[in-house]
Amino acid sequence: MSLQEAKVKSVLSGDTIVLHKIDNPKQERTLSLAFVTAPRLKREGDDQFAFESRDFIRRLLVGKVVHFKVLYKIPTGANREYGILRLPNGTQLPEQAVAEGWVKLRDDAGRKDDSEDATALLEKLQVLEARARADSKGVWQESGGRIESTSEIPDPKAFVDDHKGEDIDAIVEKVLSGDRMIVRLVLSPTQHIQTMLLLAGIRTPSTKRTNPSDGKEQPAEPFGEEAQQFVETRLLQRNVKVSVLGVSPNGQLVANVKHPLQGSIAPHLLKAGLARCTDHHTTLLGQEMATLRQAEKSARDQRIGLFQGHVAAKSSGSEQEAIVSRIQSADTLFLRNKAGAERRINLSSVRQPKPSDPKQAPWGQEAKEFLRKKLIGKHVKFTIDGKRAATEGYDEREMATVTYQGKNVGLLLVENGMASVIRHRQEDTDRSPIYDDLLLAEQEAQQGQKGMWSPKGPSAKQYIDYSESLEKAKRQLTLLSRQKRVPAIVDFVKSASRFTVFVPRENAKLTFVLSGIRAPKSARGPNDKGEPFGQEAHDFANRRILQRDVEIDVEDCDKVGGFIGTLYVNRENFAKVLVEEGLASVHSYSAEKSGNANELFAAEKKAKDARKGIWHDYDPSAEEGSEDVSAGAETNGQNGDATATRRKDYRDVMVTHVDDSGKLKLQQIGTGTAALTELMSAFKNFHLNPSNSAGLPDPPKAGDFVAAKFTVDDQWYRARIRRNDREGKKAEVVYIDYGNSETIPWSRLRPLSQAQFLPSKLRSQALDAQFSFLQLPTNPEYLQDSVDFISQITADRQLVANVDFVEKDGGLWVTLFDPKESGSQEQSLNAEIVSEGLAMVPRKLKAWERSAGDLVADLKKRETVAKEERRGMWEYGDLTEDD
Numbered sequence: 039m040s041l042q043e044a045k046v047k048s049v050l051s052g053d054t055i056v057l058h059k060i061d062n063p064k065q066e067r068t069l070s071l072a073f074v075t076a077p078r079l080k081r082e083g084d085d086q087f088a089f090e091s092r093d094f095i096r097r098l099l100v101g102k103v104v105h106f107k108v109l110y111k112i113p114t115g116a117n118r119e120y121g122i123l124r125l126p127n128g129t130q131l132p133e134q135a136v137a138e139g140w141v142k143l144r145d146d147a148g149r150k151d152d153s154e155d156a157t158a159l160l161e162k163l164q165v166l167e168a169r170a171r172a173d174s175k176g177v178w179q180e181s182g183g184r185i186e187s188t189s190e191i192p193d194p195k196a197f198v199d200d201h202k203g204e205d206i207d208a209i210v211e212k213v214l215s216g217d218r219m220i221v222r223l224v225l226s227p228t229q230h231i232q233t234m235l236l237l238a239g240i241r242t243p244s245t246k247r248t249n250p251s252d253g254k255e256q257p258a259e260p261f262g263e264e265a266q267q268f269v270e271t272r273l274l275q276r277n278v279k280v281s282v283l284g285v286s287p288n289g290q291l292v293a294n295v296k297h298p299l300q301g302s303i304a305p306h307l308l309k310a311g312l313a314r315c316t317d318h319h320t321t322l323l324g325q326e327m328a329t330l331r332q333a334e335k336s337a338r339d340q341r342i343g344l345f346q347g348h349v350a351a352k353s354s355g356s357e358q359e360a361i362v363s364r365i366q367s368a369d370t371l372f373l374r375n376k377a378g379a380e381r382r383i384n385l386s387s388v389r390q391p392k393p394s395d396p397k398q399a400p401w402g403q404e405a406k407e408f409l410r411k412k413l414i415g416k417h418v419k420f421t422i423d424g425k426r427a428a429t430e431g432y433d434e435r436e437m438a439t440v441t442y443q444g445k446n447v448g449l450l451l452v453e454n455g456m457a458s459v460i461r462h463r464q465e466d467t468d469r470s471p472i473y474d475d476l477l478l479a480e481q482e483a484q485q486g487q488k489g490m491w492s493p494k495g496p497s498a499k500q501y502i503d504y505s506e507s508l509e510k511a512k513r514q515l516t517l518l519s520r521q522k523r524v525p526a527i528v529d530f531v532k533s534a535s536r537f538t539v540f541v542p543r544e545n546a547k548l549t550f551v552l553s554g555i556r557a558p559k560s561a562r563g564p565n566d567k568g569e570p571f572g573q574e575a576h577d578f579a580n581r582r583i584l585q586r587d588v589e590i591d592v593e594d595c596d597k598v599g600g601f602i603g604t605l606y607v608n609r610e611n612f613a614k615v616l617v618e619e620g621l622a623s624v625h626s627y628s629a630e631k632s633g634n635a636n637e638l639f640a641a642e643k644k645a646k647d648a649r650k651g652i653w654h655d656y657d658p659s660a661e662e663g664s665e666d667v668s669a670g671a672e673t674n675g676q677n678g679d680a681t682a683t684r685r686k687d688y689r690d691v692m693v694t695h696v697d698d699s700g701k702l703k704l705q706q707i708g709t710g711t712a713a714l715t716e717l718m719s720a721f722k723n724f725h726l727n728p729s730n731s732a733g734l735p736d737p738p739k740a741g742d743f744v745a746a747k748f749t750v751d752d753q754w755y756r757a758r759i760r761r762n763d764r765e766g767k768k769a770e771v772v773y774i775d776y777g778n779s780e781t782i783p784w785s786r787l788r789p790l791s792q793a794q795f796l797p798s799k800l801r802s803q804a805l806d807a808q809f810s811f812l813q814l815p816t817n818p819e820y821l822q823d824s825v826d827f828i829s830q831i832t833a834d835r836q837l838v839a840n841v842d843f844v845e846k847d848g849g850l851w852v853t854l855f856d857p858k859e860s861g862s863q864e865q866s867l868n869a870e871i872v873s874e875g876l877a878m879v880p881r882k883l884k885a886w887e888r889s890a891g892d893l894v895a896d897l898k899k900r901e902t903v904a905k906e907e908r909r910g911m912w913e914y915g916d917l918t919e920d921d
Contacts, residue, residue, distance in 0.1 A: 041105040041124065048275045049099060052076025052091030052140050053132070055123070060103065063267060071132040072109045072120040073160060074141040077177060087176065087183035089230070091140040094176075096209075098129070100275045109156060122159070137166040139176025187222075187230040194285045205279040210295070213274055216242025216265025216312055219295070221280060235291040238283050239323050239330045240304045240313040242266075243344070261343055265312040273303060283322040292322060308333035311343020317462065320477040327474040357421050362413040364585060368405035368457050369448075371413070371440065373420065374581070383438040386423045387470035388448040388457040391490045398458075401490040403499070405456035410527075412450070414585045418442045424468030437468040446472060452479040455489020501540055504601070505549035511599035514546070518592040518601065519740050520762070526550075526590050526605075528583045533560055534575035534616060536600065537583070539590065549600040552613040553593055554629035554638050557622040558652065571652050575621035582615070583607050593632055593741040604632060614847070617641040620651020630797030631743055633758055633772075636806065640848035683889040684810075687841040693832035693854075694804055695777035700814045700825050702832075703777020703804040704839065704850070714775055714803050718755075721745070721795055725754040725788070734787050738762055738769050743797060746771045747786040756790060756797070777804035807850040809868050810842040811887055811897055812877040820911040824876040831867055843886045851886075853893075864896045872900045875910025 044057035047066060053076035059065040077085030079092060108121040123131040135141045143163055171178045191197050211232060212220040217240055223231045243259035245266050273295065281294040296302050307313040308330055315334050320327045338345045360373035363380055368390035374380045391398035391405055420440045428434040440447040448470060451457035459476045462469045470476055484491045504514045518524065518541075529547070530538040534557035539550045560576035561568035568576075583605070592603040605612045611634060616622040618641040629635040646653045695703035705714070724730055725745065738744060738759045746757035757771040760779060769787065772779040774797065793799065815821045832854070839852040854867040871877045879897045880887070887894065905912045 041107050043103060043105055045103050046099040046101065047270070049092055049096040051079055051088065052095055052135065055095065055099060057104075057106065063271065068118065069106055069108070069123070070118055070120045071135065071141065072122055072156075073144055073147040073163060074132045074136060075144050076135075076141045077183075081189070084185060084187055087140070087179075089185050089187070090183060091135075091177065094138060094140045095131070095135060096275055098125070098131075098134070099123070101271075102126075133162065133166060136163050137170060137175075139167075139170035139173070139178045142177065143167055185228050185230055187232060189232045191231060191233055191291070194289050194291055198282050198285055198291065201282050203281075205281055205296070208278050208280040208295075210273045210276060210278055213266055213270045215245045215262060216240075216269050216307055218290075219269070219273070221278070221295070223280060233291060235280070235282075235293045235295070236286055237304050237307075238292050238294050239315060239319045239327060240307060241316045242307060242313040261312055264343075265307060268307060268310060268312055269303060272297065272300070272306075283319075292319060294323075294326075305329055305333040309336050311337035311340070311345050314344060317473065317477065320474045321481040324478060331474065357419050359417060359419055362416055362418055363581065365406055365410045365414060367402070368409050368451060371409075373418070373440075381436070383420065383422070383440070384426070384435045385448040385451070385457075386437040386439050386468060387460050387462065387473055387476055388451055389460050390457055392458075397495075398490045400495045400498070401456065404496045405451065405489070408454065408456050409447070409451065410585050411587075413442060413447065416442055418447070423470060426468055439470055439472075446470075446475075448472075449475060449479055452476050453483060453488075455483040455486075455491045458490075499542070499545065501545055501547040503547045505547075505599040508595070508597065508599045511548075511595040511601065514548075515592065515595050515601070516739075517544075519594075522591055523589040523606065524592070526588050528586055528588055528605075531576065531579045531584050533557060534572075534579045534621060535613070537579075537605075539588070539605075541590075549598075550590060550605060551596060551600045551602045552605060552616070552622075553602045553632040554604075554625060554634050555613045555617055555622040556625045557616060571621060574651065575616065578616070578619060578621055579612075583612060588612075594739070602628075604634060611637060611847075614638055614641045618645055618650075618846075620645040620648070620653050623652060626798045626801075630801065631758075632741060635797065635801060636848040637846075639801075640844070640846070644846075684842045684886045685840075685844075689839050689841060691837055691839045691852075691854075692835070693837065694775075695773075696825055696829045696832065697777075698821075698825060700809070700821065700828060702807040702809070702828075702852075704807045704852070705775070705803050706805060707836065713800050717795065717800055718775075721754060721756070724792065724795075730788070732788065734784060734789060737764060737767075738784065738787060743774075743790045744771065745788040745790045745795075746773065746782060748773065749780060749782060749786075754788070756795065756802075773804070774802035775804055777806075805850060806848070807839070807852050809871070809877070810851045810853050811879060811883075811890070811894060812868055812871060813880040814877050815911045817911065820876070823910060824871065827874060827876050828867075828871065831870065837867070842890075843884070863893060869897060869900055872897050873904055873909075875904035875907075875912045878911070 043060065044067075045060050045063075047056045047058045047063070049055050050068070053071045053074050055069050055071075057067050057069055076091045077088035079085075079088045102125065104126075105124045106121055108119045110120050112118050112120070132141060136143070143160075147160055147163075170176060174180060177183070207224040209222045209224070210219050211222050214220065214234070217237045218234060219237075220232060220234050223233065225231060242265035243262035244256075245262045246255065246258040248255050277298060279296045279298070281296070282291050283294065284292045286292055294302050294304070300306065304313070308315070313334075315327070315330050323330070337343055341347065358375070360375045362371055363374040364372040366372065366382070369385045369388050370382065370390075371385070372380055372382050391401040393399050393402060418440050419442075420438045423437045423439055426435045426437055448457065449472060452459060459473075459480045460469075462473070483489065487493065503510075504518075505511055524541055525543065526539040526541045528537050528539050532538065532549070535552040535555060537550050538547065540547055557575050558569035558572040560572035586607055589606040589609075590601075590603055591606075592601045594602045596602055607615075613622065613634070614637050617624060617638055624635075624638045624642045626635075629638045645651065646656045646658070649656055690707040691704045692707060693702050694705050697703075734744070740759050740762055742759045744757055744759060745754050747754055755773045756775055757773050759769050760772050761770040763769065763781075767784045768781050769784060770779060770781045771787075790796065814824050835856060838855045838857050838860075839850070840855070841850050841852055843851040845851075855865070856867065860866060868877075872879070879894060879901055883894065904910065905916055908915070
């Protein structure tokens with residue numbers, strides 16, 4: 039009989055080999071070596087030298103093409119075939135095995151085949167055995183060959199902990215399916231463990247198996263047998279390195295199995311389309327998971343194996359930009375694009391702390407606040423990853439990846455323990471593109487006991503509703519009115535001028551109402567009709583301040599417990615912003631009472647001139663009324679941008695006060711002055727009448743308008759309370775028609791409740807102003823010299839002011855002239871101050887200042903002379919730091 043060709047699949051023992059056809063691996067046959075026997079590998083304990091005997095043949099034959107010949111068969115039981123093998127290099131078996139001493143001749147060897155060839159072979163084997171025995175080779179050694187081999191690992195987790203990071207030498211004994219196998223772990227030459235392990239990071243389809251519960255055979259899943267065969271042909275009975283990573287829920291080892299040349303088998307299976315990535319191994323593999331995902335993607339793109347007929351999910355397109363307009367929860371945001379359209383999105387693959395979980399639920403508000411602080415009002419980039427279909431209780435949801443300053447927002451939440459990671463089904467297409475990073479971040483957050491993984495709950499925030507009743511509001515009013523610029527958060531916009539705000543440092547919730555304005559009402563319900571521009575105003579407030587960090591100044595409370603005052607967003611008075619946009623009008627009395635009248639009237643004039651909002655059909659010729667306190671308060675160009683130019687707007691004025699920083703209070707001489715003279719005369723006569731001598735009925739509050747008796751001349755003037763000292767029974771007052779202030783006892787105060795004297799009848803006559811083109815000294819001593827000099831040269835003089843520029847809040851920048859002395863533009867009080875060395879020309883000029891080149895050049899010449907003559911602030915030379 040001629041020699042046949044086959045490939046060696048595996049070696050069962052030192053004398054038995056499994057062969058398969060080269061072109062059909064499923065066609066197998068078992069061949070035992072003729073005339074010899076080897077020690078047996080047994081479950082209850084191996085024979086001496088059984089492993090070494092098999093290992094000699096295994097290393098020699100597995101995976102190789104051989105030629106074989108069957109010499110005889112023994113028909114008992116398994117009908118075993120016995121024969122000889124030859125390798126391409128000429129090595130022959132059983133001769134080589136006998137020569138190395140790893141098999142023994144059978145006692146009955148001579149009776150098996152009495153042909154001439156068989157007799158000759160047997161004689162040769164007897165000679166080789168005698169030589170091996172004499173040399174104590176293989177099984178003929180006097181000692182050794184005892185290996186402790188177990189199939190039980192008592193504590194798999196402890197085993198993993200002991201061997202993590204090691205590459206353990208191993209042999210793959212059996213491939214059960216593409217992702218699970220029996221391996222022999224060679225811990226030492228005399229200690230082996232045979233155990234099942236799972237390949238880390240992948241799942242392959244199952245092979246054909248019998249259900250132990252009912253004995254029925256379950257067919258293999260599609261590509262299950264192909265996956266098993268793929269691994270078998272590459273790893274079965276090969277020497278491999280095993281890196282144990284963890285333990286499955288069933289107590290099985292999860293490991294990387296690496297071929298000595300080709301590395302881990304897992305990516306090769308994935309590239310062939312015979313496996314899918316399994317998410318729950320991500321935390322074991324770490325960054326290696328990215329390699330597996332890439333391999334899976336390659337198979338999916340090529341539509342091979344499991345991915346035949348795969349249809350790629352439609353990409354939602356490129357990255358988009360938007361502003362975060364509202365945070366609904368830690369995983370749901372509202373985004374607004376440049377066109378103003380709003381859309382709700384859910385963060386891909388992350389979930390807010392579960393309200394149904396007693397441990398996680400308390401963190402829901404904390405997580406929402408974490409996200410609000412980070413994102414509200416910020417520009418973000420987002421990409422839609424997919425859509426989750428509508429289910430009972432949920433609408434269709436868009437799942438998106440959102441990044442802020444290059445950082446993935448979902449990852450940020452998970453890293454801080456403010457969200458968990460959704461365990462996706464295999465077919466879910468809306469998962470995050472950085473899903474593995476999320477799983478790793480969650481594991482780190484759990485180990486670090488961050489956020490909702492902490493054994494302690496968050497510090498509970500119980501907000502007390504100060505606006506619950508008028509009585510409660512009045513009790514809290516004093517506390518809040520004493521504080522300035524109190525940090526708060528707008529929780530809800532009831533209307534354009536009425537909000538619910540949280541004050542964290544007081545643990546307070548309150549209704550807050552903007553003072554000084556009236557905003558049109560929006561519709562309260564579907565059947566209700568709002569006022570014109572009411573909805574626009576409401577929407578504008580929602581866009582600008584909902585969920586924003588703001589500051590509030592409380593002045594008073596209304597009849598239903600709402601707190602009245604000023605709200606600042608980004609340090610800007612929001613009432614002024616509404617008025618400027620034409621979405622509210624000024625309420626004169628409350629504006630005067632709040633002290634923001636100048637700013638609000640200037641904003642209203644701006645809105646009227648631009649015909650914005652409620653003023654869209656404004657006709658100035660139809661308007662009657664007293665002189666506008668902010669006459670000429672329209673802005674120049676773009677309020678100080680590159681197009682702004684210096685104005686020419688001359689007004690007769692008197693400086694009524696110079697404060698410690700050198701800022702001025704002006705009275706404009708004209709109809710307002712005449713009206714003030716008339717009012718002051720009546721005011722004086724009113725207070726001379728003994729029947730009007732009653733003091734204040736209650737302690738004064740910040741923001742109240744009062745009559746105050748000026749210390750210097752003991753005359754009564756209109757004033758507003760700036761600060762109140764209840765213990766000392768004193769108050770700091772600002773004289774609204776002159777701008778100066780002082781602290782006086784309550785006994786020098788009287789009510790200002792008479793209609794003819796109210797600011798609504800005649801507005802405050804003191805205007806805020808600053809010197810144009812000047813920068814006063816920063817050194818306190820020189821600054822005081824400047825203030826004294828300015829007070830001296832402006833005292834009791836009727837001057838002319840050129841209003842060079844008007845700020846948005848109505849503040850004026852002025853150049854002052856004495857009409858009796860000034861013969862040109864250069865002869866101004868501003869120039870006089872520079873000449874005395876008590877101010878300098880700013881190193882960084884505003885746009886409108888730069889437009890007056892000649893004037894600036896003259897002032898710089900004066901500054902140079904003052905320096906040379908060591909005047910004022912230059913007495914020790916040029917000490918400026920910002921040259």
